[in-house]
Amino acid sequence: MLPFSYEGREGRSGAPLCSFAASNEAQMSSTQGSITTPAVLTECVTRHYPMGDSQILAVDGVSISIEPGEFVALLGQSGSGKSTLLNLIAGLDRPTSGSVVVHGRDLAKMSSEDLACYRRNDVGMVFQAFHLIPSMTITENVELPMRFAEVDRAERAQRSRESLGRVGLGKRLEHRPSQLSGGEQQRVSLARALANRPRLLLADEPTGNLDSRTGEDILNLIRDVSLTMGMTVVMVTHERAIAERFAQRSIFLADGKLVSEEVRA
């Protein structure tokens, strides 16, 4: 298992120097001539925030490539830029420069309506704080993305039952989030993320608010679901052990830059 990374690569004209990380498989397929379209491809992506007179470089010239079906962990300390990078991949934020290409589409060039459509149909998101709507039952929470996707009521009900059944909450359909434990709420969050059958699952510290055992359960669930559904998973975490255990590849960020990569054997 060799980390594949190099820094100081020349970016596009006028773009800052950037770091690059790609899976060995991607490299191999590229060198053999049969190019696989990456699920996620960022090229010299930067995200700067103004802070008074200065600029905060949250993400600073990061290039990564993630293959379809891969389970990748973004690792780093607080403020390393991993969540910002995840938001850029999720289409919640736009890069200052560089490109974020997901399934062949450059998110930077998409309108806000197209980005909403992308988030609705192609991406599922799991948050550290679960972000469930407290006034809705868990079924209604899971149905919410399907409402935006204009899925019919009957199909919505069936799919939400399926999703909740898959995460082990099939018997608590009418409960509200406040009636559930943290782990169960995260399961609902996962069921909601899977509602529109996305190809890409993005998880931002999914175990951050859970005890280690519950966290492990959730990650097992994410891994099982991704394998079953053939989804690409990008997970932000600051726990290296978790990354090593569940992710096929770990990408390390520090100060907004890609510093190294580890591929699990």
Next chain:
Amino acid sequence: MKGYDLLDLAVRNLRQSKLRNGLTTVGISVGVASLVAMLSLGVGLQQLATRRLAGSGLFDTVFVTSRQDFRGFDKEDDAKAPNPEKSPVLDEPARTRITQLANVTEVEPEIRVMGEVVANGETHFGFVTGLPMSARENEAFDNLKGKFFSSDNADEAILLADFAKELDPKNPNALIGQDITLRYGERQALAQEPSDRPQINGGESSASGSGDDFGFSVVRKQQPLRVVGLIDQEPYGGMRTVSRGRIFLPVRTTERLNMAQFTDMRSSLRGGSGKTYMTLTVRVKDPGKVQAVQDAVNQMGFRTFSVLDATKSLRRFFTVLDLFLGIFGSLALAVATLAIINTLVMAVLERRREIGVMKAIGASDQDVKKLFFTEAGAMGFVGGVLGIVLGFAIGKAINFGTGIYLHRHQLPSEPVWIMPPWLVGAAIAFSIVVSLLAGLYPASRAARLDPVQTLKYE
């Protein structure tokens, strides 16, 4: 997002803050109620005025006078009109020509004379008015005691109830069916230059019959009449006569009796033109045709007047009144609009995280905007419906209160507050539109929220 999902989510969100949204909705309903109450009052007052005028039977009537006899009040109109001295005389041929005009149903002379009624050996003074048979349709005869004239040439009289009371204070109704004697002045044409006649005269030379070519004399006459009915109020609201008529005769009877009128003095000065009329009352088939008939008669060179002329200024008055009532009524709705903005802005602030989550899981800016618009529209709709109900209740209270007030003043109760059906739909639609306008700012503010910031903030 589909319409029913939008509505479902909006209603769900509104239920989250029942008290605040409820108070805002009540605010809207008070605004709508105020607007509806004011506008309905305007409509009611206008209809009351119109009803009084319409009931008077004057809306389908044109009064025709000769420009020779009356100078108008409208100087502008007079300037455009032919020279009065050259304008035609309102005589029998003119009456015939007017009768032949399209949509004219009746042309009758305006007859009002002084007379005396002798009943039970006592003499009572009163004005005598000729009524056409068409007057039966007038509201004054709605409460007729007895019956109407049997024909337009009958020797019958209908008395005003007050006058009947004067004739027989104990039992005025007993007069119905009884005979009375009418004493009046008959106009008799002079056959030659008057020299020693004791009567009023004003002629130049002789003529015969009612031609009055050389003037006329006024001779006291008596005519027995049978009282056939009593009425409480004067037909046409008394507008068709300068003095209040108390004794009503069929118009043909008054013509046959050739009663001398006040205005005959004017005719006597003219001379050589035969019998003329001071005023002809022209009834038109449909109030909508009044203007056309009026124009046609004006073309003949006569002066005309109709209630439409009076109602023009009345309509102008009510338009201005409605405008001001609408403005005052809208003030409460304007305050309610601010309440909607406040409520929705508060909702945006409180639901920042929820909006962020919705955007993160696929809601577009438009979805968020539509959701807040639907919430505003729902409050507007419910507020509008409640406002209509509240406004209706206020209106009923106004009518009830006015009824009591009128009753205390011994006047018949009439609704002064009328809510026309169109106002129901218009008020609800207006309430929704106003609410949507109020929702513009909060909705666009919600749509602009950055999901990254809202999720990070939480």
